[in-house]
Amino acid sequence: MAFDYRKYVAFKPVGKTDRRWPDKVIDKAPTWCAVDLRDGNQALVKPMTVAQKQRLFDLLVKLGFKEIEIGFPAASQPDFDFCRKLIDENRIPDDVKIQVLTQARPELIERTYEALKGAKRAIVHVYNSTSTVQREQVFGLDRAGIRDIAVNGARLVREIAARHPETEWTFQYSPESFTGTELDFAAEVVDAVTEVWRPDQGQPVIINLPATVEMATPNVFADQIEWICDNIQRREHLSISVHTHNDRGCAVAAAELAVMAGADRVEGTLMGNGERTGNMDLVTMAMNLYSQGIDPTLDLSGMAEITEVVEACTEISTHPRHPYAGELVFTAFSGSHQDAIRKCLARREPGELWNVAYLPIDPFDIGRRYEEVVRINSQSGKGGVAYVLERDYNISLPRWLQIEFSKMVQKEAETNGGEIDSLTIHRLFEERYLKVHDDWALRAYDLHRDSEGVQADVTVGSGTTERSLKGRGLGAVEAVSDALERQFGISIAVEAYDEFALGEGTNANALACIRLMAGGQHCSAAALAEDTTSATLQALFSAVAQVVGTEMRAAETRPDTVDA
Known part of the structure; x- marks a missing residue:
């Protein structure tokens, strides 16, 4: 098969000559929205069970997320049931908004509100695709036809919300495949939607601009965001959100530049789980801010717990070189690196700004220790199971036994379902390795x-x-x-x-x-x-x-x- 680059069309730049975002510096965290339970879940080979969803939801709340997309209740009975479970069992903190997704179709919007009945605060996230390829090859509609779908959906969202004044509603609209949509048309559809919702009259509205497929370099996406912010109506009354995917491996960079270009809000998933190559990684972007002395507004200090829960719920292992969360990310194998790190640490006084060679952040801030992450030999850092044994029972395992024992714990989890707690891990270790006849x-x-x-x-x-x-x-x-x-x-x-x-x-x-x-x-x-x-x-x-x-x-x- 020929490797034929000629069948692809290079993405055309926006052509902005007045871009301001390159001179901007991020000085505060955006509003975060975690979409692990919807976008992340629908990308899994084996979707999460109710127990796994609940565990991940509880983690997101613990980390400090105030907006959490929990599913697509109109399209999936498990998602509908999970939404009802959270509401009926009063599992949603008062300061947390749950978000649910729906296409701009009447029957799906009606079903969405059924799932949300009784919620204290909720975001109804409605979308329809606006891109050229979707219009022409999937829906067979012109611009007016696509705009009508968005407007009719917005009207129904507003009308049904009015029947339930007991809930504090936020409306969110996404022109799906925004990056493949002509900017003037994207602005036209957004303006038509906000004309219905009237954020200038007090209705909270989020306009989410998704890179449903990452199609160009991050600077092009930043130009698109800045252009939209400059050209849509009622901008000062809107929260501009971005939802970047990682098809080109640049989702975090695109989201960061989008914030510089005017975005107020960022959607993503922990560890970047999502369709194809994944979503924007919330852990990486938040920790990037943290490493620059900016409060990420999220508590990511328990990185071992985060990776443990995400791996247990998604059944996807964290790459050992994952930024900040990876098992080997702070490990220095080079003798010169180790020497430099130790010299820096020896000179460092308590309370000083962090300035240590080869370590962009203090591993201690995310629950790691210098003794664990910088090793003289080739052993890597401890995994979640070994971490629990060391933390709770003062038992440190060699690398080879970590690997062997973790497989046993995983098998136990698959057999019994639910969470494997510290006591169970210790019992398994005693029975398999420590028991003496x-x-x-x-x-x-x-x-x-x-x-x-x-x-x-x-x-x-x-x-x-x-x-x-x-x-x-x-x-x-x-x-x-x-x-x-x-x-x-x-x-x-x-x-x-x-x-x-x-x-x-x-x-x-x-x-x-x-x-x-x-x-x-x-x-x-x-x-x-x-x-x-x-x-x-x-x-x-x-x-x-x-x-x-x-x-x-x-x-x-x-x-x-x-x-x-």
Whole structure:
């Protein structure tokens, strides 16, 4: 297949000669509207369950969003039911407006108001496509026909709202595919809609200008926004909103330049989940403002919780290089980078402005620690599951065990549904890695080092099952592995083990994690003990028990294997 660029038409610039936005500086956050539960949800292979929607809605409220689009209730029964659930169960804070989407079709607008009945504050978001390609190839209508759809929809939105004065209504109109619409026609349709709604007479109105498909560079979008702001009627009474998509990978840049060009409001999703290449990433844009000393009006300090909830609800992993939220985004592998960071931190005094090499923001501000995000070796930062274990139980896991254990937690979540809380994560970890069977409990050990290595004398078991094992090796782990090989007639190869000294808050002083190949099978285990050697040996026994069984027994073919 030929890679034929000639079949594409280059996007024509607006041709503005009086652009002012390049000289503007963003000095305050726009109004944010999170559309994760509508635009984000409809882009998922597996749409969210009610429990997932509720969890994500609660997170958005916790982060400080005051406008949240919760669905398209007229087009989806699950969306309708979720809207009713929020209202009927009084789950919407008084200072939060829910927003719902509807096409400018009478039956859908009627159904939308049914879903919103009883809401204290709500935004009715009505749209119809205005672009050239949609007019000509999808609807087969001229400009007048498209304008009539918008106007008729606006009238019905106003009329039905008047029947429900108990709700504080905001009207929102979107000329869908704005970036593919002639600017003079976009302004004509917007003016026709606001002539119906009359924001100049007190009705709150949002005009949303979506880059439904990102078609040009961000500066072109900024020109379009500035042109509209300069040429529409009743501008001073309107909130101009933008909704950028990421087809060209520039959604955040386009939204930022749009704010410089006059936009008051930005719609997007956490982590940028959305159709095709995604929506504008609210986390990235808000944190960009934060990094410039501008209050984003959102609390993004708990980044681990944000990524955990978003991943659980969307079933999409956060890229490790995602700006601000990625697992590796603050990790410095280069020795020179690490050296520079440490020198900057050593010179920094409390209260000073942040000015540290290679770190655009202080990782601590979003719940990360220097010890976690800058490492001497190639291990990356902790994931959500490991974070919970460390935060609540002072248990730090090596990278290989983080990956392995997170799959178990994910499986548990898929089986049982809903949220996996901290207690459940800890229970799963104990049952899978820390549980010690009586026959395999370490009772005593003696490690004697001589010129040939280490002689290990170990006692395991309890009561009548107590057994003494002897082995030899270059180190303690190798010596005890030799004893187990003699006992069971299997080969044991330790692939990885890690020891951690624990701080205050636990009865044990050390944690050891081990992964090995025993009898041709992979197995791993962990152990808590008073010292690192005891923990390591117990982890070794627990891992081997997964292969040979929980009952301590000698290999039938080698009755003499107890003695070294």
